[in-house]
Every structure is written in C-alpha cells, then in structure tokens.
Amino acid sequence: MSGITVDQARDILLEKVEQINETEVIPLWDSVGRVIARDIVAQHSQPPFPRSPLDGYALRSEDIKHAAKENPVSLIVIDEVTAGHISSQYVSKGMAVRIMTGAPIPDGADCVIRQEDTDYGEVTVAVYKSLKKWQNYCFEGEDYKKGEVILARDTMIGAVEAGILASLGYDSLEVYRQARVMLITTGDELVLPGEALEAGKIYDSNLYTLGTRLRQWGAQIISGTRLEDNPYVVAREIQKGVCRADIVITTGGVSVGKKDIMHDVISILGCEKLFWKIEIKPGMPTLCAVYQGKLLICLSGNPYGAAVNLELLVRPLLAFMMRRKDLELQRIQAKAVGCFGKKSGVARYVRGYYREGKAILTTGSNDSGIMSSMCGCNSLIEIPAGSERLNEGDDVWTVLL
Numbered sequence: 464m465s466g467i468t469v470d471q472a473r474d475i476l477l478e479k480v481e482q483i484n485e486t487e488v489i490p491l492w493d494s495v496g497r498v499i500a501r502d503i504v505a506q507h508s509q510p511p512f513p514r515s516p517l518d519g520y521a522l523r524s525e526d527i528k529h530a531a532k533e534n535p536v537s538l539i540v541i542d543e544v545t546a547g548h549i550s551s552q553y554v555s556k557g558m559a560v561r562i563m564t565g566a567p568i569p570d571g572a573d574c575v576i577r578q579e580d581t582d583y584g585e586v587t588v589a590v591y592k593s594l595k596k597w598q599n600y601c602f603e604g605e606d607y608k609k610g611e612v613i614l615a616r617d618t619m620i621g622a623v624e625a626g627i628l629a630s631l632g633y634d635s636l637e638v639y640r641q642a643r644v645m646l647i648t649t650g651d652e653l654v655l656p657g658e659a660l661e662a663g664k665i666y667d668s669n670l671y672t673l674g675t676r677l678r679q680w681g682a683q684i685i686s687g688t689r690l691e692d693n694p695y696v697v698a699r700e701i702q703k704g705v706c707r708a709d710i711v712i713t714t715g716g717v718s719v720g721k722k723d724i725m726h727d728v729i730s731i732l733g734c735e736k737l738f739w740k741i742e743i744k745p746g747m748p749t750l751c752a753v754y755q756g757k758l759l760i761c762l763s764g765n766p767y768g769a770a771v772n773l774e775l776l777v778r779p780l781l782a783f784m785m786r787r788k789d790l791e792l793q794r795i796q797a798k799a800v801g802c803f804g805k806k807s808g809v810a811r812y813v814r815g816y817y818r819e820g821k822a823i824l825t826t827g828s829n830d831s832g833i834m835s836s837m838c839g840c841n842s843l844i845e846i847p848a849g850s851e852r853l854n855e856g857d858d859v860w861t862v863l864l
C-alpha cells in the first residue's frame with residue numbers, strides 16, 4: 464500500500480478550498496441550516512412594552528400592601544386591556560385595570576395580581592393578597608434590548624434562531640450561499656431509477672446516496688449526472704460544469720481495471736493530481752485532483768466506499784466552506800459491542816450504531832459493495848491500521864454520522 468492516511472488526505476483537501484464569502488437574501492422559511500452573514504442587531508426591544516404574564520389586574524403594590532383573604536382591598540376598575548391592545552388610562556392610587564396575559568401594563572401600575580386572588584370584580588375588585596413592587600411584571604426588553612447583537616454573523620440558523628429572527632421582524636435575511644457541488648456517477652452498467660433494468664446493468668444508487676447526503680448537509684447539487692465509461696465524455700462534462708461548481712465529485716472508475724477511466728479524465732483535463740489511494744478500507748482507490756482551481760474528488764464506485772469517503776473527506780470540507788461547525792466530524796470513544804474478526808492492515812471503518820457510550824457492530828456484511836447493511840447505522844467504528852481482531856469490550860473510536 465503506497466497511499467496516505469485519511470487524516471493526511473483530509474488535510475490536503477482542506478488546503479485547497481476556501482470559505483464561501485458570497486451571500487444571498489433568502490426567505491426566513493428556507494433559512495434553517497443556513498449561516499447568517501451579518502450580525503443581527505435588534506431594531507426594537509423584546510418585549511417592546513412592559514406586559515402582563517397573567518390574567519388579572521394591573522395595580523399599584525402600595526395599594527394592596529395589607530391585602531389578605533380576611534382583609535380584602537377594594538380598587539376601582541377603570542379599564543380593561545387584552546393582548547394586542549393598549550389602555551390609555553393611568554393607574555392612580557386606588558385604581559386597577561383589568562388585564563389579560565400578554566397585554567401592555569398601563570402606566571402607573573407596578574404589578575399584576577392574578578385573578579384567582581381577587582373576586583373577579585368588573586366595576587370594583589376585591590384583592591385578597593399583597594404583592595411586591597414589580598411582581599408579575601414583565602419588563603420591556605427583558606428578553607433582549609434594542610441595539611443588542613442578538614445573533615452573531617456565522618451563526619447557523621435552526622428553529623430557535625428562525626423564531627428569534629421572526630421576533631425581530633425579519634421575513635428574509637442575508638446568508639452565505641451554499642456550496643455548489645457537481646455530482647457525476649460513472650459506469651456503463653448504471654441505469655437510472657425509472658429506466659428498464661437490462662441484463663448486466665444495475666441501478667445507479669450512488670447518485671441518490673451521495674446526492675441526498677450532500678443536500679442534507681446544505682450543499683446545492685448543481686448537476687447530478689450519470690455518465691458512461693468514456694473518459695472524453697466525463698472530461699467534457701466536468702469542463703462544461705466546473706465554472707459553476709465549488710467541488711466536483713465523481714464515483715467509479717478509480718481502480719486499476721480497463722474501464723477505470725478517471726485516471727484518463729484527469730490527464731485529458733490536465734488536472735493537478737493530489738493523490739491516488741488512501742490507506743483506508745473501504746474506498747482505498749480514492750483519487751483527488753485540482754481542476755481550474757476546483758477540487759475534483761473521485762470516489763470509488765462501491766456504494767459503501769463512496770459513502771464512507773463522502774463522510775470522512777467531503778463533509779469536513781463542506782463544514783469549513785459553509786461555516787457549518789455542526790458538520791465537523793465528531794469522533795467519540797466507546798466500548799465495542801460485538802466483534803470484528805479480520806485483521807486490519809489499513810485503517811478500517813465498519814458500520815456501527817452508537818448509543819450511550821457503546822459502539823455496536825452490525826451483524827451484516829461490511830463489504831464495500833453492500834448497501835443493505837448500511838441501513839440504520841449512525842456511526843463508523845474505526846479499526847486502526849495494524850489491528851488484530853476487534854473484541855467485545857475493546858475501546859474504540861467512532862465517527863458519528
């Protein structure tokens with residue numbers, strides 16, 4: 464084996480990409496998973512006015528200082544205010560305003576008594592309990608204040624951030640653009656789902672496994688194409704599309720067979736070759752190059768090999784390019800449950816399920832061409848280069864998917 468390690472491969476690739484600085488304005492509805500390109504400064508305080516947290520009466524705490532069940536204090540009810548409306552009344556000594564949750568507290572009042580502690584009076588109200596000043600009183604700006612940076616640039620938007628942006632009045636916002644990926648699968652044997660399956664052919668699954676995973680990470684697939692094993696056809700397609708893409712990803716044709724055309728493709732295009740072969744199973748023959756300043760990442764055709772290398776190599780690139788810290792690889796230590804019998808000359812990544820400190824090895828096949836045993840896996844268990852068999856209870860590192 465004359466390859467490089469997967470960590471070396473990742474570092475080489477990371478050096479060839481840049482963070483995306485171009486931005487675009489998108490609707491708030493489409494913003495989850497995108498990254499904010501400007502500090503978001505509050506244009507108003509939240510709440511924008513002091514408001515009641517209860518259904519009850521806004522009043523002056525001084526007036527009910529001695530109120531108790533056996534010593535009710537009677538106040539004159541001068542107005543009623545519900546959420547969405549305002550009372551223009553000033554609450555003076557001996558007065559109260561009937562108020563509902565979320566309504567602005569009128570001037571003069573410094574607390575709100577909940578209605579359960581009164582006789583629910585509409586003209587006058589008997590109050591059965593005392594309150595301290597500012598009790599049950601939500602201050603203007605207690606959530607955030609006008610002028611504060613509420614969400615810093617480079618924050619990824621999730622549901623909570625989308626809600627905060629909505630509370631600030633945004634219905635669209637400026638985010639960094641997505642990474643653009645050109646995805647090509649190669650192989651004379653491939654037909655697209657929906658087409659007839661003739662003898663010797665298989666359906667193209669990589670286009671979907673990789674394409675949907677890339678989309679899940681927030682990348683934009685600018686073209687997803689299946690091509691025949693003809694290096695000129697593949698080279699032409701890359702030549703045509705590369706200017707619109709940040710990265711070109713292909714699968715198939717990277718090994719040593721007669722139709723392993725990607726070696727020819729990179730020489731036809733005159734690419735700068737970065738490496739061929741990584742000391743890893745699966746996906747050992749991965750071939751990487753630079754074409755017109757863009758990374759060309761040629762993954763093995765084997766579905767598991769392609770999927771694993773997409774996780775280990777492409778995901779960290781997208782994390783960096785799109786400022787998506789959540790996409791950075793997360794490796795955690797765990798205790799193996801189950802065992803793996805084969806020796807590993809090179810680093811091996813086997814299908815696993817991680818839960819509560821345990822890395823559970825699946826019982827299905829770990830061969831590179833097998834897809835069905837990938838179902839339900841949420842992690843890749845690392846078996847370091849040079850390992851003997853992996854036994855139950857061994858400490859292992861596992862990469863979360």
Ligand SMILES: Nc1nc2c(c(=O)[nH]1)N[C@H]1C(S)=C(S)[C@@H](COP(=O)(O)OP(=O)(O)OC[C@H]3O[C@@H](n4cnc5c(N)ncnc54)[C@H](O)[C@@H]3O)O[C@H]1N2
Pocket residue numbers: 648649650652653665666667668669670714715716717718719720723745746747748762763764765766768831832
């Ligand atoms: N003599 C040797 N043969 C092979 C070696 C070797 O060192 N010496 N390496 C093996 C390893 S390891 C791998 S990995 C594969 C890599 O092959 P390629 O990347 O060239 O991929 P293909 O030959 O095109 O395909 C491999 C396999 O995967 C199927 N495939 C391809 N594309 C798709 C797709 N889009 N969807 C579903 N399945 C796909 C394809 O039909 C093949 O069965 O080479 C070994 N050989």
Ligand code: MOO
Pocket residue numbers: 743744745746747748763765767768769831832
């Ligand atoms: O490197 Mo290959 O994907 O193991 O069969």
